[in-house]
Amino acid sequence: MKISLPTNSFKHYINGELVAGEGKLSKVLCPGTEEVVAEFPLASRxxxxxxxxxxxxxxPAWSAMSLEKRGEWILKLRDAIKDEADNLLALLLxxxxxxxxxxxxETGSLYNYLTFFLEQAKCNHDETVRDVxxxxxxxxxxxxxxxVVVAALAWNFPMHNMATKLxxxxxxxxxxxxxxxTKTPISTLYLGEIMNRIGFPKGVINFVAGDAKEVGRVLSESKIPAMLTMIGSSEGGLKMIADSATSIKRFSLELGGNAPVIVTSNADIKAAVSHCIGNKMRCAGQTCVSPQRTFVHSGIYDEFVKLAVEQGNTAKCGTMDDDANTGPLISKSAVECMEAIVADAVAKGxxxxxxxxxxxGKEKGYFFLPTVLTGVTTDMLAFREEVFGPILTVMPYNDLDEAIVLANDTEYGLSSYVWSRDLNEVSKISRSLQFGIINVNGPATGPSLPHGGCKNSGIGKDGSRYSLDEYFYLKGVRIALD
Structure with a gap:
């Protein structure tokens, strides 16, 4: 398969100019073929x-610009992105x-989030406090x-993650x-080409690709940013916070997850299985909200496992435009991590x-089959750690309170799932789960919904008016009239 790319020259976008990197040479590999798809120098310190x-x-100039004028630039960028959607998708693939x-x-996300946040900003109003x-x-x-905001993006959804920040x-x-x-930089760098082409105001947005340990530290330690935001691992978030202590900064961090699923006795079993296994096939389970630990009522446990195995066995691995239903993991080490998690679970029973x-039959590509584990205990890596891959654990329960305790038994608190037709059960479970997102009988997403977690899954929100609020500070103006 051959996908035509709009460019083979990838440059950083700094102060409105496309500039070649001055750092070490970076190679971008396609995880589905292991072929080098891009080579370019990273940004220097x-x-x-x-x-x-x-x-x-x-x-100063951008913030002082009227929202109407800024909106013209936002819409110009949005429309240019729409025109380049096929090129951005090719690079992303x-x-x-x-x-x-x-x-x-993902490219649709860019269009939708730029539109939503502009309209949301128009709905913001300053307030008057009662005079006493x-x-x-x-x-x-x-x-x-x-x-100034510094935003560090994850590799799993390059354009969607960009949308939530931009x-x-x-x-x-x-x-x-x-x-x-650094694993998925080229679609982002191409956005710099688009902004350069339309003459977007210089310096407002800058794209620099560089090593997380080196460049990430420079960005976090700088006293220039007022806010640091990222999508990534909990370890990465802690590192960003630790490096940032040179000045007072605001944080918005969407970090790791270990999503529980509670399936009650009156749930739609087929829908629950379809969602759980489907999300282990979609992007090979490499999403922070992917179902991981499934707690199924003992009365329907056997049927749930049977259906999950049947769907899991339909997996057909492929990449890009292949006739397939599940894709590759991001790297060889990610596959080795899945093997280690399975080996740990099997060794423990x-x-x-x-x-x-x-x-x-797959000589090239970082593939791993969707996996269902039973007989799982809480000391296993598959239960305790963020898997970030196509592994699903299934555990039976008899008492709903027991299932809730197990679901909350994690350092993470991003997304969770409930499958039940009983509104009383739904209310009890959703109030008891310690997660920022509770999805009941199917997930919902979009720019108008707040996305974010608690505990070691981070702070702040992406999407919704609550996200926009994080990019402002409140100024109190107290006027004496006489």
Whole structure:
């Protein structure tokens, strides 16, 4: 299969200019073929500092611009992205190895989130606080954009992750330095080409690709950013916070997950199985909200496992435009991690009901079959750690309170799932689960919904007006009238 790319030259976007990197040479591999799809120099420390300074210098004019004028630029960018959707998708496919059906929504996310946040910003209103001085004063609360934002993106959804950050950054009047993941940087860098082509105001958005340990530290330690936001692992979030202590900064962090699923005795079993296994096939389970630990009422447990195995065994591994229903993991080490998790579970008494290995006949590509584990205990890696791959554990329960305790037995608190037709059960479970997102009888997503977790899954929200609020600070204006 051959996908035509719009460019083979990938440059960083700093202060409105496309510039070649001055750092070490980076190779981007397609996880589905193991072929090199791009080679370019990463940004140097000096270039990262230039990007920060450009964002700082651009902030006064961009933040002072009327929302109507900023909106014209946002819509111009949005429409240019729509025109380039096929090119962005092509780059996304080769860098991620995803199946086209699993990746196609991402460029649409950019369009939708830019539209939503502009409209949401128009709905923001400054407020008047009641005067207690008997008419001698006026008190206002005014929203002001924070300043420079540093955004570090994850590799699993390059364009969708970009959408959740770029929308509120631009609509709020902030400026930014955005760092894509080094495994999937080329679709992000191409956005720089698009912005350069339409003459987007210089310095407002800067894209620099670089090593997380080196470039990420420079970005976090700088005193220029007012806010640090990222999508990534909990370890990465802790590192960002630790490195940032040079100045007071705001954080919005969407981090790791270990999503529980509670399936009650009156649930729609087929729908629950379809969602759980479908999400282990979609992007090979490499999503922070992917179902991981499934607690099924003992009365329907055997049927649930049977249906899950049947669906899991339909897996057909492939990449990009292959005739397949599940794609590759991001790297060889990710496959080895799945093997280690399965081996740990089996050594401690678990059973592999389906999958548990690499597919046969695949000499190239980082593939691992959708896997269902039973006989799982809480000391196993498959229960305790964020799997971030196509492994699902299934455990029976008799008492609903017991299932809730097990579901909450994790350091993570991002997404969770409930399958039940009983509203009383739904209410009890959703109030008891310690997660930022409770999906009942199927997930919902979109720019208007707040997405984010608690505990070690992070702080803050992506999407919704609650996300936009994080990019402002509140200024109190107290006016003495006489």
């Amino acid at each position: 000096a270039q990262v500092e230039m990007a920060l300074e450009a964002a700082r210098d651009a902030f 080769v860098e991620s190895g995803k199946l086209r059906a699993h990746a196609a929504f 001085s008997g008419g001698h004063g006026m008190n206002l609360v005014v929203r002001e954009p924070l300043g 929308g509120p950054i631009l609509a709020s009047g902030c400026t930014a330095v955005i760092k894509p993941a 678990a059973r592999v009901e389906c999958g548990g290995k690499r597919p046969g």
